[in-house]
Amino acid sequence: MELGPPGGSGPAEPGPRLRGLRGADAAASASSLSRFGAEAGCRAPAVAAVLPAGGSGERMGVPTPKQFCPILERPLISYTLQALERVSWIKDIIVAVTRENMETMKGIIQRYQHKRISLVEAGVTRHRSIFNGLKALAEDQPNCRLSKPEVVIIHDAVRPFVEEDVLLKVVTAAQEHGASGAIRPLVSTVISPSADSCLDHSLERARYRASEMPQAFLFDVIYDAYQQCSDYDLEFGTECLHLALKYSHIKAKLVEGSPDLWKVTYKRDLYAAESIIKERISQKVCVVMDTKEDEEHVGHCLEEMLKTELNHVKVTSGQDLQQIILEQCYNFVCVNVMTSDFEETQRLLNMLEESNLSILYPVVVISVHFLDYESVPLGQKMEKVMQIREFAKEAKKRNILLSGLLIYFPQVENNRGLEEQKLRESLRQGTTIISALIKERNSGLIGQLLVA
Numbered sequence: 001m002e003l004g005p006p007g008g009s010g011p012a013e014p015g016p017r018l019r020g021l022r023g024a025d026a027a028a029s030a031s032s033l034s035r036f037g038a039e040a041g042c043r044a045p046a047v048a049a050v051l052p053a054g055g056s057g058e059r060m061g062v063p064t065p066k067q068f069c070p071i072l073e074r075p076l077i078s079y080t081l082q083a084l085e086r087v088s089w090i091k092d093i094i095v096a097v098t099r100e101n102m103e104t105m106k107g108i109i110q111r112y113q114h115k116r117i118s119l120v121e122a123g124v125t126r127h128r129s130i131f132n133g134l135k136a137l138a139e140d141q142p143n144c145r146l147s148k149p150e151v152v153i154i155h156d157a158v159r160p161f162v163e164e165d166v167l168l169k170v171v172t173a174a175q176e177h178g179a180s181g182a183i184r185p186l187v188s189t190v191i192s193p194s195a196d197s198c199l200d201h202s203l204e205r206a207r208y209r210a211s212e213m214p215q216a217f218l219f220d221v222i223y224d225a226y227q228q229c230s231d232y233d234l235e236f237g238t239e240c241l242h243l244a245l246k247y248s249h250i251k252a253k254l255v256e257g258s259p260d261l262w263k264v265t266y267k268r269d270l271y272a273a274e275s276i277i278k279e280r281i282s283q284k285v286c287v288v289m290d291t292k293e294d295e296e297h298v299g300h301c302l303e304e305m306l307k308t309e310l311n312h313v314k315v316t317s318g319q320d321l322q323q324i325i326l327e328q329c330y331n332f333v334c335v336n337v338m339t340s341d342f343e344e345t346q347r348l349l350n351m352l353e354e355s356n357l358s359i360l361y362p363v364v365v366i367s368v369h370f371l372d373y374e375s376v377p378l379g380q381k382m383e384k385v386m387q388i389r390e391f392a393k394e395a396k397k398r399n400i401l402l403s404g405l406l407i408y409f410p411q412v413e414n415n416r417g418l419e420e421q422k423l424r425e426s427l428r429q430g431t432t433i434i435s436a437l438i439k440e441r442n443s444g445l446i447g448q449l450l451v452a
């Protein structure tokens, strides 16, 4: 079986087109569904997805509905859309949003270049929102523009870390069983309180599971269920699998999901989501060298030190920058030896601007300058380095977080041993600073010239 993304290690492929990448990745994703189907003895079904996104996020306790809350300055829902739209075999993605948030949603689709999205109006409950989404795909509805899929995925807009492998599993199981949903082991025991708030009974935790999303259904199974269900179900129901059982008599196949499928519900979940995203985009660092200089070996020393300090991170040299950008590296260390010019950094910034890399994630660029700032008077040499503020202001407009780092590099040779020791110390300190800038992605530090 060939699954799409590599086990959740990297960020979802961006909606905007990164030149050259999308075609190959999309083909791999499309073939994953047909191969999986062939192995299971069935053909690849037509698949669409419905995303309820019409809630107000009361439990989050902030005025903005949680699906529009920013994570690294991008709304949460955009991450979920990104995770679904990179799966090429999902033909249509229907998003249910309230009338008052319709323009906001259109703005998000445009700004982050999301594809294959149709909007419908949300209902006053989650079930009503989902029903509206299904109606947009049903052939019996007037003005129906979309074609009815064989299988429909239902996924909450506030579960951003859904991977292709679990989507594939629920879709294939739905094709065979009529309905399927992701489950997780329970974290806490479920108990039932009596009317006077005393324990009535407790469930045996090992026998129960938490029902998560995504879920998938043969379209007719779930659409028929929604058409038959009562106002009470639509008003108070929380489980689509239950509707399929109650009204279409289909027992859903349950599929084990990953811990990352959890629903962003409370404020702390936003912090958790941000940490996961930061961690994912910090896994690769590219070191770009100024190859004109003789002393470039210090650049290589820095590269080696970065490899030891960030031992779980892939540190590569930037020989083929185009390729590295295509591979979605979001962190660049631009090494300038014995110069305060920004030529190399500027070249990199231009390339980043040409690519669409920073549309979805902030890209960190650290302009490193090896300078003998102890014996050379700072004045003239530093003038150029100080321009970093201006560069950074411009770069920020394109979601690039630029900061500068001075590493002590002795020019005059007097006490070799001592200078060597000072250089190593400065390199070590520089490595720690670089690591912090990449991991934290703090836009408050842009334009700063840090000294190691």
Ligand SMILES: Nc1ccn([C@@H]2O[C@H](COP(=O)(O)OP(=O)(O)OP(=O)(O)O)[C@@H](O)[C@H]2O)c(=O)n1
Binding pocket: 051, 052, 053, 054, 055, 056, 057, 058, 059, 060, 065, 066, 067, 096, 122, 123, 124, 125, 126, 127, 129, 130, 156, 157, 158, 263, 264, 265
């Ligand atoms: N009338 C509604 C209510 C909820 N949802 C969506 O259903 C998903 C899961 O619901 P939930 O986590 O309960 O979201 P909220 O209702 O927004 O949260 P809360 O219960 O805290 O108010 C979310 O994507 C939410 O936007 C929806 O489309 N229409």
Ligand SMILES: O=C(CO)[C@H](O)[C@H](O)COP(=O)(O)O
Binding pocket: 126, 156, 211, 212, 213, 238, 239, 240, 263
């Ligand atoms: O996990 C789910 C389905 O099993 C839903 O996300 C959850 O039940 C939605 O319920 P609510 O909108 O009331 O939070």
